[in-house]
């Protein structure tokens with residue numbers, strides 16, 4: 001949209017005065033944010049309405065991306081840039097005596113996700129809007145997002161994330177679009193042989209819509225998040241009047257607990273009944289809403305697949321398959337066969353992990369009680385599938401049991417998702433190959449055409465254009481701004497790789513970002529870091545497979561080396577960690593304590609003359625990532641090969657000119673293909689070697705320790721009082737490494753040390769380093785989620801672009 005600066009200033013002053021009831025000089029930062037965000041939402045409303053009208057008029061196919069998490073972060077900057085008024089607003093505010101950057105930093109992150117999976121969902125919404133694809137999000141409006149992490153005495157302590165405490169400016173509550181979701185009850189059959197439920201406990205699902213703004217294309221799509229409310233007539237007034245004052249509120253409390261808080265587990269399934277309620281809650285509400293708006297078009301229900309795609313992001317929304325079947329059969333009167341045919345065409349599924357602890361399974365007992373009709377339908381899907389398997393495998397009952405959706409009293413949600421979708425995709429080439437050839441090989445054999453790869457991506461507008469404005473300006477100065485619409489244009493930068501002026505500018509920007517991060521570290525951690533040191537960053541969820549332990553053991557080794565020889569020629573390093581651990585994941589939390597303990601010791605040891613600093617930044621989140629990533633020299637992507645399905649942090653760092661130290665895991669494989677062996681620092685076991693070690697059962701950690709005195713020394717230091725008087729403190733980490741090193745930390749240690757030596761040498765050669773940075777930026781365009789989404793749209797959803 002276009003707006004004059006003076007018009008904006010008048011609008012803003014009016015809004016600020018009205019909202020705050022103060023003279024503008026007396027307003028708080030929050031008032032200023034609230035007024036600006038409210039104004040921006042007003043500005044974009046007509047585009048929002050028009051976008052929906054356009055989709056309705058053209059009867060465009062709508063994509064609904066179902067996800068139990070959307071890790072969106074802040075909206076204000078993204079929306080200002082998207083509607084094309086950032087510069088005018090910035091200038092206007094300045095003239096009024098306000099600073100846009102300061103106002104932007106007031107916004108609370110919308111942190112309704114744990115990590116990569118939720119961030120991917122948010123990025124996909126951004127790309128769908130930017131590409132004019134009619135695509136919307138469907139999820140849960142948690143009252144509390146992922147916990148806020150504080151580090152107290154070196155330990156992680158969790159605090160509730162009360163992100164709705166101040167008003168959420170972006171959302172609109174749509175009470176008229178509320179639907180009922182039914183739990184429990186008895187399945188009955190009527191005189192026509194139709195199934196229905198009686199005696200259920202209904203919950204009201206109320207949608208809150210948030211605009212998802214495209215990039216300068218007048219498109220505004222919708223993220224619809226559902227909130228659980230007690231149905232008014234259900235509220236127990238009789239109890240209330242009988243004096244059971246407290247009991248009267250119990251029901252309300254129970255119902256509203258469904259959308260109260262996000263489960264804080266990344267790649268781990270807790271199997272709690274409340275989680276199952278959350279899943280059915282948003283799936284049922286979302287599907288009902290979709291069917292309702294489809295039916296308004298007056299098109300027969302058996303043609304719905306031409307107008308609607310439902311994407312199942314990991315298995316949490318897999319019940320969408322059964323919910324569609326329920327509505328088609330019980331309400332729309334379709335036959336099982338017809339309903340199944342349509343459901344398959346509507347649904348598609350993304351697999352995100354092969355970690356066994358993350359695979360969702362439900363006990364038949366609790367499932368059947370909570371969702372009796374949905375259970376019946378899954379049973380019938382399973383019965384028919386098993387019958388097919390029985391024929392295919394020549395009555396081999398073991399094979400049937402292996403692949404059954406329900407087996408041994410357990411419902412396997414991944415199998416339901418595969419059987420009930422027309423498309424099953426992995427999230428990086430390696431991951432998809434592992435699915436096809438190993439983890440899901442049997443399913444691949446039966447349904448080869450369903451399986452496909454869609455390598456994850458990131459939105460380059462958030463992670464480069466908005467998070468790193470100085471780098472963006474340099475890029476645009478050399479190659480123009482075509483890269484903002486199509487990130488593949490970043491390749492043009494290769495032309496300037498030998499241009500010394502360009503190299504200088506890249507270096508200056510990185511230094512500026514490092515200086516800013518150093519200020520942040522000083523302010524938050526009280527640690528003064530050397531801004532000329534290598535900023536080596538390991539930021540992602542804390543998990544054993546992501547191997548923060550390998551990183552900190554290597555830091556301890558470097559420290560030991562310096563203690564032995566303080567005058568060693570040594571490129572100063574700043575090792576920066578940021579990671580939340582799931583609150584119940586004990587070893588992960590001890591790893592945080594270990595990092596902080598090592599940090600305290602090293603940071604305060606005068607003998608090593610500030611050559612190493614270790615910093616743990618608390619509360620890793622989207623907005624912290626936006627500060628951290630542009631300031632990174634070295635990106636740590638060191639998961640045990642085969643364990644990280646894709647990773648997306650790896651892509652963000654690369655795009656901001658960091659050099660990656662990596663195992664050949666997930667999308668690191670594709671980063672390597674893009675930049676070539678000289679521009680990424682690889683180490684560690686290959687996929688084949690990992691599988692061989694697992695299969696042979698002869699991995700011997702003691703032999704590795706015996707041969708490597710560096711490793712022996714750091715391992716001893718975990719429990720000999722070197723780090724802490726409490727010698728038991730890190731026993732669990734020691735034991736897991738020495739006696740049960742399932743993530744091959746010790747096996748990869750030597751190779752990791754050598755990789756870091758290579759990093760040091762490359763960094764000393766300034767020109768070589770800058771060229772590596774430039775090549776990484778220039779080749780990062782293929783990891784734009786725009787590219788990923790175009791592949792989903794043509795290869796899975798058959799959705800068209802609907803530009804204005």
Ligand SMILES: *Cc1c(COP(=O)(O)O)cnc(C)c1O
Nearest residue numbers: 115116540621622625647648649
């Ligand atoms: C990108 C991102 C992640 C995912 O990081 P990985 O390195 O791919 O695990 C997690 N959390 C936040 C806040 C992110 O922005």
